[in-house]
Amino acid sequence: MASLTINGRSYEIDVEPDTPLLWAIRENAGLTGTKYGCGVAQCGACTVHVDGQQVRSCSMALSEAIGKQVTTIEGLASEGAVHKVQQAWIDHDVPQCGYCQSGMIMAVAALLETIPQPTDEDIDLAITNICRCGTFQQVREAIHAAASA
Numbered sequence: 001m002a003s004l005t006i007n008g009r010s011y012e013i014d015v016e017p018d019t020p021l022l023w024a025i026r027e028n029a030g031l032t033g034t035k036y037g038c039g040v041a042q043c044g045a046c047t048v049h050v051d052g053q054q055v056r057s058c059s060m061a062l063s064e065a066i067g068k069q070v071t072t073i074e075g076l077a078s079e080g081a082v083h084k085v086q087q088a089w090i091d092h093d094v095p096q097c098g099y100c101q102s103g104m105i106m107a108v109a110a111l112l113e114t115i116p117q118p119t120d121e122d123i124d125l126a127i128t129n130i131c132r133c134g135t136f137q138q139v140r141e142a143i144h145a146a147a148s149a
Helices: 021-028 084-091 101-114 120-126 136-148
Strands: 002-006 009-013 047-050 053-056 069-071
Touching (some): 047 101
Parallel strands (some): 002 069
Antiparallel strands (some): 047 069
């Protein structure tokens, strides 16, 4: 049994220590906003924050997250207000199917924590998430809008 803190709440997770964090979040904590995409840390659909750093939860073992603060898309909003990145996504009509968007939003939120006013080059280097719908231009516009908010 492992104790895991997700979005400020403690969860008792009864799985093997090498279980991917993604499955502990989705299946054991019941937080389904974090998505399974590729399973090999390439697409970014499973991006969450662990102690403020973006990680691909499909390739991080549950044991590596014990004692750390995990934030999922469900925990990004604060006091009933959406995060500025979430608002920019709404304002710029970013998602089409939306499947990859929770991971994309989490990656962008982490980027803006480290680089509050990113250039296009910063965005290209930091946001390696894949969107099969091809909304990359809307993503870039929304990132710049969120940075200005």
